Amino acid sequence: DGGITQSPKYLFRKEGQNVTLSCEQNLNHDAMYWYRQDPGQGLRLIYYSQIVNDFQKGDIAEGYSVSREKKESFPLTVTSAQKNPTAFYLCASSASRGMNYEQYFGPGTRLTVT
Amino acid sequence: GQSLEQPSEVTAVEGAIVQINCTYQTSGFYGLSWYQQHDGGAPTFLSYNALDGLEETGRFSSFLSRSDSYGYLLLQELQMKDSASYFCAVRSRDDKIIFGKGTRLHILP
Numbered sequence: 333d334g335g336i337t338q339s340p341k342y343l344f345r346k347e348g349q350n351v352t353l354s355c356e357q358n359l360n361h362d363a364m365y366w367y368r369q370d371p372g373q374g375l376r377l378i379y380y381s382q383i384v385n386d387f388q389k390g391d392i393a394e395g396y397s398v399s400r401e402k403k404e405s406f407p408l409t410v411t412s413a414q415k416n417p418t419a420f421y422l423c424a425s426s427a428s429r430g431m432n433y434e435q436y437f438g439p440g441t442r443l444t445v446t
Numbered sequence: 447g448q449s450l451e452q453p454s455e456v457t458a459v460e461g462a463i464v465q466i467n468c469t470y471q472t473s474g475f476y477g478l479s480w481y482q483q484h485d486g487g488a489p490t491f492l493s494y495n496a497l498d499g500l501e502e503t504g505r506f507s508s509f510l511s512r513s514d515s516y517g518y519l520l521l522q523e524l525q526m527k528d529s530a531s532y533f534c535a536v537r538s539r540d541d542k543i544i545f546g547k548g549t550r551l552h553i554l555p
Contacts, residue, residue, distance in 0.1 A: 363541050374533060374547035375489070382541050391544070422488060426541070433477060433537050437488035 334359045338423050338438035345417075345445050353408045353441045355423035364406040365424040365435065368392060375422060381406055410443065417445045448472040450546035452534055457552040458524055466519045466549045468534035478510050478517045479535045483548070489533060492519065521551075529553045 336357045345351045357364065363382050367375035377390030381400040395414025400406055406425075410417045420442050424435040450470045458464040468478065477496040481489035493501055495510035495517060507520040521528055531548040538544065 365543065367545070375535075375545040377542070377544060380542060388540065388542070390542070426543075433479065433494060433541070433543070434491040435479075435481075435489075435535075435543060437490070439488055 336423060336425055336436055336438035338421075338441050340441060341439065343441055343443045345443070347445055348412045349445075350412055351410050351417075351443065351445075353410070353421055353423075353443070355406045355408065355438060356404055357406075357425045357436070357438075358404060359425055359427075359436060360403070361425035361427050361436070362403070363426045364400065365426075366390075366396075366398065366406070366408045367422045367424065369420045369422060369440075378408065410445075417443060419443060448536065448538065448544050450534055450536060450544065452532075452546045452549045454547070455550045455552065457554065459554050460524055460526060462524050463520065463522045464524060464551065466521075466532050466534075466551070468517050468519075468546060470515050470517075470534070470536050470546075472536050472538045472544070474539040475512065475515075475536060476539070477537045478508075479537065479543070480506075480508055480519045481533045481535060481545075482530050483533065484530045492532075524553050526553055526555065 339354045365380040366378040379398040381387035397409045423438045426435045452468045479494045480492040483489040493508040505522045510517040533548045535545045
């Protein structure tokens with residue numbers, strides 16, 4: 333089955349620690365995205381990547397970092413510099429040259445930092 | 447900058463029709479999408495409009511007017527399972543996709 337996997341589903345960390353969220357897709361999609369969702373809020377774009385070894389900042393990139401060494405993988409690191417990291421993190425991918433640019437989302441990771 | 451505006455909540459009756467509006471302001475526009483998200487779940491794709499007009503997919507339709515920077519999602523024959531949040535999203539240059547804050551749809555029996 334093709335899709336996007338994110339792990340873990342729930343993650344707990346102490347303040348001051350960096351944490352890396354995993355995102356893997358086997359859809360052969362070129363573009364991948366990371367969004368943050370806070371309760372009752374929309375999805376805010378953190379980083380996105382159109383191609384391997386290249387990525388662009390979204391609207392709320394401060395305190396986050398990413399890498400895109402493989403087409404299938406787009407891990408997100410939440411650094412200690414992120415002031416309010418507790419949130420629901422969603423990874424998505426799309427065929428950037430597709431007909432409708434449909435984004436496929438992973439199940440998400442709920443990060444709690446105390 | 448880029449921004450999308452949609453109502454925060456809409457309430458409708460089971461079996462009725464509801465329209466969720468979205469206005470956008472972006473630097474470069476390549477299309478408007480709609481997504482559905484149930485509580486605790488991930489968003490799922492509903493529709494995409496790149497050109498003006500109405501796109502129909504079963505009970506759901508989506509409309510776009512690029513000259514007005516406006517679109518809407520129309521849900522017909524509402525069912526209780528349609529209770530969810532609905533997001534509009536704009537694709538701008540470089541495949542950047544920005545979402546609105548979402549509209550919570552409440553359906554009354």
